[in-house]
Amino acid sequence: MTAITRDDLMAYADGQLDPARNGAMASYLAANPDAAAEVALWQRQSDALHSLFDPVAAEPVPARLRARRLAAAQSRGRGRALRWAAAAVVLLSLGLGAGWFSRPLLDSRPASASLIADAVNAHTVFVAESRHAVEVGNDDSAHLSSWLSNRLDTDLAMPDLSAQGFALVGGRLLPGEPDLGGRAAQLMYENAGKQRITVYVTAALPDHQPARQLASLDGTEAFYWANARITCTVVGTLPDEQMQAVSRAVYVQLTDGDVGGGRYRG
Structure with missing residues (x-):
């Protein structure tokens, strides 16, 4: 029998696990109450998020969020992003990669x-x-x-x-x-x-x-x-x-x- 991994547990909680493996998963959860409790917690969190955000997702998209307007905003910001990226490369090349400036890149x-x-x-x-x-x-x-x-x-x-x-x-x-x-x-x-x-x-x-x-x-x-x-x-x-x-x-x-x-x- 294929071992149950954490990815399998997450897929099961999301309803994405291969149905052919549901039987093996049920046996695994029955024998591992800690894993079953964690999966149940993920499922409750998922239900809560759907309850919170799904009604909003069903509403019409506001004009300010339509694709054309977002594309224009993205175009305006592209030059600024490139300047910041260039600055980051310079800082890293100067040996600051392990310091404060690299924190967003290295913080896991x-x-x-x-x-x-x-x-x-x-x-x-x-x-x-x-x-x-x-x-x-x-x-x-x-x-x-x-x-x-x-x-x-x-x-x-x-x-x-x-x-x-x-x-x-x-x-x-x-x-x-x-x-x-x-x-x-x-x-x-x-x-x-x-x-x-x-x-x-x-x-x-x-x-x-x-x-x-x-x-x-x-x-x-x-x-x-x-x-x-x-x-x-x-x-x-x-x-x-x-x-x-x-x-x-x-x-x-x-x-x-x-x-x-x-x-x-x-």
């Missing part, structure tokens, strides 16, 4: 993992605060939006989560990953039951690759996504259905660009 951990960890750590620290949970309160949300937009170099208005039962508490500026501008914004929301969620936003990743990920760290759930403008991680400890509803609302508003009366630059 995905950028999303670092961002999720940063978002969860910041959430854990500040949701426990009472008087100093935020730097700028919701009574000055216009200033908060302007301030964080300037620091992240992208328009950042405040998502409206009132339909999900959450009101903006305020926000703060945090140190971030050096290759993402060194800054991050944290927005905090609270419901009537004093439950809090945070929204952690940074500048876009250098490769601008869209991504979506769900992670669970020490009982805290994090919904991460990235596009050509920003990365965003919604963090909380709400029940799954409520956490997904809040995360979907943030995703829809920040992706569509119409957030609480403000707009992202196209």
Whole structure:
């Protein structure tokens, strides 16, 4: 019998395993409860991601994301990318490859993992605060939006989560990953039951690759996504259905660009 590998387990969790091997997989999982638990966790995460993002994927593509407009934007950015690439080659040739400048090339951990960890750590620290949970309160949300937009170099208005039962508490500026501008914004929301969620936003990743990920760290759930403008991680400890509803609302508003009366630059 062919040995079961980790790739086989992942294929099974995704429903992509050769049906002829399902019997062998069932026997393997029955004999290996740790592997069965891990596969079940992957399947739950996949279900949660589909629940969160599939309704949005079914919506019409916004005009600003249509192929012609994206192609024009890509053409404008190509020259800039080539200049950065040339600079990187020069730096590497000077022997800096093992130093700070090569970190994005040599760090084997995905950028999303670092961002999720940063978002969860910041959430854990500040949701426990009472008087100093935020730097700028919701009574000055216009200033908060302007301030964080300037620091992240992208328009950042405040998502409206009132339909999900959450009101903006305020926000703060945090140190971030050096290759993402060194800054991050944290927005905090609270419901009537004093439950809090945070929204952690940074500048876009250098490769601008869209991504979506769900992670669970020490009982805290994090919904991460990235596009050509920003990365965003919604963090909380709400029940799954409520956490997904809040995360979907943030995703829809920040992706569509119409957030609480403000707009992202196209």
